[in-house]
Amino acid sequence: MDKIYIRDLEFIGYHGVFEEEKKLGQKFFVSLELTTNLREAGLNDDITKTTHYGEVAETVKKIFFQKKYDLIETLAEDIAREVLLNYPLINELKLEIKKPWAPVGIPLKYVSVEITRKWNEVYISLGTNMGNKKENLEKAIKEIANIKDTFIIKESEIIETEPFGYKEQDDFLNSCIGVKTLLAPREILKELLSIEKKMGRERKIKWGPRIIDLDIIFYDKEVIEEDDLVVPHPYMEYREFVLKPLEEIIPNFVHPLLLKRVSTLKKELENEKN
Incomplete structure (x- = not known):
């Protein structure tokens, strides 16, 4: 199957277990790998035969800001579910949420979770x-x-x-x-x-x-x-x-x-x- 990639959507969010995370906010990056069939869209140059990645990005944004999550694991599940339910051409997706300012106390590039969900x-x-x-x-x-x-x-x-x-x-x-x-x-x-x-x-x-x-x-x-x-x-x-x-x-x-x-x-x- 073919893929559509949306890499590192950047948001300032208020997700985390600690109260400070919900007050001060921090940076998050969300990436998606969408499994679909791009053949018909590619042959006919027809946007209606593919998934509009701009609309997918807006869906991610909507879920990201709908509430403050304790766990990015739960945020990932909610985003994956919403995308799969609303974009019928997507058979499977891989989703990663990066948290570069995670309060670990040790220098790091980022903490992330990655899930794969499908029909x-x-x-x-x-x-x-x-x-x-x-x-x-x-x-x-x-x-x-x-x-x-x-x-x-x-x-x-x-x-x-x-x-x-x-x-x-x-x-x-x-x-x-x-x-x-x-x-x-x-x-x-x-x-x-x-x-x-x-x-x-x-x-x-x-x-x-x-x-x-x-x-x-x-x-x-x-x-x-x-x-x-x-x-x-x-x-x-x-x-x-x-x-x-x-x-x-x-x-x-x-x-x-x-x-x-x-x-x-x-x-x-x-x-x-x-």
Whole structure:
């Protein structure tokens, strides 16, 4: 991808933990590296096909002066969020804030923080086999759409499937959605667990009945292995109720560990069943 650089925007600000920093002020420099696609703008000499760096600079200025921050880490997060939300052609950004007059007590050039933030594509499997199943799915999707800095970009049809594992229960309704989000993996997991709890999810029987089940299948192409968060979702390649709706919305997505397309995984599972 291409880059736009905005280097060392200079401001006098009142950010810092010490009271003197909030009264006297000090110099700060803010730099951004914006990841985007400049091809169409370059070929057509068309400013509407690119990101106006002057407007980005004004956005940085607005956030910089909106309040007095204790931490430049928090200031960096707020600037990054505002830029990504307001300039849709920017896929990712790297942001550095330099603080040359930091009260360290030792001569230095500057103290700085640097963060990288971007839009992430997350694919979520939904399932339910209690109560009004269709309404459960619709409610869950509505709740996901209300998650901060998260937007639904793809949605599969609803399918009916037989229960997996524990058979003495009603059939399921399943679907998959894709979202675009600024949230980190653990943050999106927390939101999904909160929705499950809000809707009355109880974990009593393994693979048992549930009013709603929300699982992260893919988070970009990341591989995450933690005690309570494993991505891609383990054993998804054996579950038709995941693969069938997932193939509908991302057939050519390549599983980062198995190195196979979703459509290939679904076909292999169908062949095994036959």
